[in-house]
Amino acid sequence: MTVSASELARRLGEHAEAVCREYLSNGHRSGNHWIVGDVRNTTGRSMHVRLKTSTKGPAGKWVDEATSEFGDLLDVIRESCGLVDFRDIADEARRFLSMPLPRPQLRGRQPAVKRGSPDAARRLFAMSQPIAGTLAERYLASRGILLSTHERALRFHPGCYYRDLVTGETQTLPALIAAVTNLSGQITGLQRTWLDPSGQGKARLAEPRRSLGDLLGNGIWLGLDPGGSVPVMAAGEGFETMASLRTVMPALPVAAATSANHLAGLTLPPACRRLYIAADADAAGRHGIERLSQRAGEAGILALVLRPQLGDFNDDLRHLGPAHLAAWLSDQLVPEDTRLFLPPG
Template sequence: MRSDIMQAGMLADALARQALAVCRYYLPSGRKQGRYWICGDVYGNPGRSLFIRISGRRAGKWCDAATGEYGDLLDLIMLNRGLGFRGTLAEARSFLHMPRLPEPPVTSPHENPDVYDPVAAARRLFAASVSITGTLAERYLDSRGIELTQDHTALRFHPQCYYRNETGFEVWPAMIAAVTDLGGVITGIHRTWLDPVTFDKAPVAQPRRALGQLLGHAVHFGQLGDIAIAAEGLETALTLKMLFPNLPVFAALSAAHLGALTLPDSLQRLYVARDNDPAGWRAFNRLRSRHADRDIHALVPRLNDFNADLNTFSPDPVRQWIAGQLLPEDVPQFVSCS
């Protein structure tokens, strides 16, 4: 898996250098406009909500304004072709005419100081952050109705986190979430920039951004066992962890990454707390089709997501709503956690 992660980074960089060719091949109905390729969605439908950067420092990065999904060109290929993690790597190698990607050499960071390593940068930022307890980040979550459980070591707070805008950098406080693989190794982070005046998200164009390798990984709350809950967003996952504190919950951070999650062999049943929109349905169906040998069930909120439900209906009604969607044999285990 570590080799796959390293190859994914190399492939993503190689695809970014050919971003225009990637877009023309996988999204032929789109069109070039300035530094972007514009299309309807990651499946290639006509429209103007999907923006892929095809030149410059952020070449290969994309965002769908209609769904909020974002990622790099590996993520786009995975969604466009409906592939799993390793299938996506194989497809990318085929596109790049790379039948085999060699193992990258193990070098000291001092041997190549000019090469930017986003995974290493993510680990440094997480290490430089502090405990979330008593910080602006905890107050932000409290404003979303979320009380942190004791198992929140994946969350930290950085009081002065750089935010890159179109002209340079700004500095805002940020909640930092560690994205890890199944072995607990940090592969990336997710940043939520915050406004110290309103205790809400910072007034910037993209108050949420990821750094590092997210594909297949997640933010984990609790030790994975034979039953777990997966969610799209961080606030949704934290809502579910608060309602069912003894159950492991993990956040994929977007619908695109939810469909690409890597599941542990020990997991026997997975409940997927998807958002109540078309992207959420597609992510759930993609995850279930990729893991056809697993027992996977959807949990559907009343509103757009379970955090919206929590703030509208309060904890007990939301807990009861979820219990009504569980298999009968799981109800005692879920309800006893409340």
């Protein structure tokens, strides 16, 4: 028998303190309330969760006095775990309550958002926050990547849901969220990079980076003006590679295709006349470069390959420094682009 959302919320409310200790672990009990920073489990005191039913309302209801947000414990699970689909939220609630999962429905309404779909990506992106002042910004800075706070493609989620595909075990970890968009700026997917909460790089996971949504033809664009002309751009496979180029050439639009196969199929802006492709040393990377170069040539676009001095451009940025990387790139760019995109000095 299917248990309704309200019934799940009520049952969670019967164990409100245990739910808070599990999903809002950065808070603490104070009287009849659990006090924490917000529904995403940040530290602070502005969010109050009622632990026992009283004349003021049922257990499990919460309010954030700083933002005026309010809700129940299903909302806590959704936000603290970074879940998007209600099916996943309900499954997590049932797991916590040790309830059996429902049998598959042969009839009835389809889920509002399909798991792994572009809509799911857009919802997760909307649930995230700007990276300024967050662990994501510190992570990028630790890799020498300094981007404008106006980069619209990047967000941070303090508790993004991660499932081990081998064991089925789940956990929540902070994550850098990068939007994958088409040339119109519409989000079609995203890439999650889970981070070590201590600030020591990526999380220690078998797959600390995963993508979802419609990726083919699209990319993580930095500096793309959806309504503007893009006569010169750079493209490559990895986000950190392209963000490193963007760090030393902040006026150059760049796209990270997320994989070698997706690089080969990247959709190029119609006004593009010159394309720089960031080299990757492995065989799959060479295939992506060759196929994209061929497609660019067929469209009348001059394709030029940029090669790093070390393993990749992020290695160059971190170990050799931005000035050295800029000097290395200046010899590979068309002179006109050197003047346009590489700051003097």
